[in-house]
Amino acid sequence: MxxxxxxxxxxxxxxxxxxxxxxxxxxxxxxxxxxxxxxxxxxxxxxxxxxxxxxxxxxxxxxxxxxxxxxxxxxxxxxxxxxxxxxxxxxxxxxxxxxxxxxxxxxxxxxxxxxxxxxxxxxxxxxLAVTNGLPSVLLDKNIILYGPPGTGKTYNTVTYAVAIIENKPLHIILDEVKISGYDVILKRYRSYKDKGQIEFTTFHQSYGYEEFIEGIKPKIQQGDETGQISDEIAFEIKPGVFKQFCEKAQTPVIPDSNSYGIRKEPVIWKVSLGGSGENEVKRDCFDNNRIRIGWDSYGERITDETDFREYGGATILSRFMSEMVIGDIVLILHDEKTIDAIGVVTGEYEWLDEMEDYKRSRKVKWLAKDTREDIYALNGNKVMTLGSVYRLNRITLADVLVMMKANNNVLGTAIKENANNYVFIIDEINRGNISKILGELITLIEPTKRIGQREEIRLRLPYSQEEFGVPNNVYLLATMNTADRAIARLDTALRRRFHFSEMMPRPEVLGNVSVDNEVIELSTMLAVMNRRIEVLYDREHMIGHAYFMPIRSKSTVHDLAYIFSNTIIPLLQEYFYEDYDKIRLVLGDNNKPEDEQFILARKTNMAELFGNMNGFDFDDEVSYELNDRAFAQIEAYRKIYKRSSL
Structure with a gap:
């Protein structure tokens, strides 16, 4: 005890x-x-x-x-x-x-x-108190489930992820699986995944930093910030899957209904009101809770016949009149590096016929005005242009929340810091080039280096030049197949930053099964095979119990034959590099009559095969072949274990 x-x-x-x-x-x-x-x-x-x-x-x-x-x-x-x-x-x-x-x-x-x-x-x-071989309380931010193939590593990422998101001890979720079934947990897992709280990816040899953190990708430039149409190929910096996930985990939570009218996932727009600095148009907008832009010569309505060739502005007008929606956030240009107001769009496009110019308008609710907020660094060290309306893709809702707090306006209940847990699952983590994929992230994932922690670290990314850190509410959950690569070969820096939870075969969950009304001690059979593999090879290459889970309490010999011929024997062939004598030992063929052996060993008479060998002296070779008849015999499976004892 x-x-x-x-x-x-x-x-x-x-x-x-x-x-x-x-x-x-x-x-x-x-x-x-x-x-x-x-x-x-x-x-x-x-x-x-x-x-x-x-x-x-x-x-x-x-x-x-x-x-x-x-x-x-x-x-x-x-x-x-x-x-x-x-x-x-x-x-x-x-x-x-x-x-x-x-x-x-x-x-x-x-x-x-x-x-x-x-x-x-x-x-x-x-x-970590243990129930059923799994930790009951998940306190680690970075966890790797490792073990031989077929031990349920990917299967258990579902229970781990749900436990983390719901802030429950793992044994509570495992007990729920026993009582209510795995599908109940899987349904919740999929719901969290649909909400964006779970992301799943698989590492492989071609996976790199560009896919995981950020990279440079080509795109067709359809229009610039001044509204001029262009079809040139340009290059843009695209965030990788993990960077996007971290940004989502930092995104403040917005209730469905809030007094400010901010929608769930608002677009952040840069808007110029009459140009930069102080001017009459801007003052009118501040006083009358609206934003205004020009291009009045095109008239109130824009149609397919509108000719933009002389003055341009097609893209800007499309953004202001069609793409901008109620609940979006607008940042008002003061100069190329600073803004002087923040507002929420509350009305549809309208035409102000009574105004002399800048007749296109939308109602807004000002959250802050007559302020000076430097957003140069947040905008990736890029200056703002005089283009009237365009998206600020580098500015996030979390950045807006920080700016509002700086102006002593926390938006009450409209925007709340995101306290939800997020789980990023990496399947087969050891199949990728870890150093290449993670880059500087290897430091940022440490629990004490997370955003908001006492040793918080943010690093400037090489392409975007943005500062990046890993939020404290992001959990990394990975799986590793020890048969694919030995755990000792993992990067030492990675091993130090992850908690490793071993998942070995659990033959006891299989019990006995009825195969064509004959009892097969499936758990004993798997345990014996694994003991032999451990002696002939190592424990990292044992066979997982998951391979046999499709066999229910009542099956046919054909079900068992399918698993052995299509899964178990090919796996053993890969393990032992076609050393069939060892494979025969694992299957107990050395203790069976020939018609019950899965793999037959036959000596080849070299003289009979080649005739006169002109002085060549060969020992008789042994050839091996699969015995299809054995797969249909119950005794062939029973004798894998019945002459052995653990």
């Missing part, structure tokens, strides 16, 4: 000593000890239920324990165990332990060893 479990048991014992019966009397010493000890011994003797965590004192969540307790009470021999405990001590111990956990969660004074319990609990939380 761990130190944490011992302290938890002591706490429960002390709690029982203070508990009073319905008549007001304290429980006797014998009764207290009986209750406390029954929780240590009785759960392991229960039968007829799915496996549960039998070390009750490892459980510190009342809700999780409630589910465990219900399963225990449904055990086929529960009454028998309860009677043997004396005076139904086991039943009462379970009931009282749940009460104890709820009081503990509510912060009740636990007296006696309470202070020592809390201090040890704080010290132990990073040790």
């Amino acid at each position: 761990s130190d944490l479990s011992k302290l938890q048991k002591q706490q429960y014992t002390n709690w029982l000593k203070r508990k009073r019966k319905s008549n007001g009397e304290l429980y006797s010493e014998n009764t207290v000890n009986s209750y406390a000890s029954s929780l240590s011994t009785a759960p392991a003797r229960l039968s007829g239920i799915e496996p549960v965590n039998t070390n009750v004192y490892e459980i510190t969540s009342a809700d999780y324990f409630h589910g465990i307790r219900q399963r225990m009470e449904k055990a086929e021999n529960f009454e028998e165990i309860n009677v043997k405990a004396g005076n139904r001590a086991f039943q009462y111990a379970l009931e009282y332990y749940e009460d104890f956990l709820r009081e503990q969660e509510q912060g009740a004074d636990m007296a006696a060893a309470g202070d020592s319990f809390n201090s040890v609990l704080a010290d132990k939380t990073s040790a």
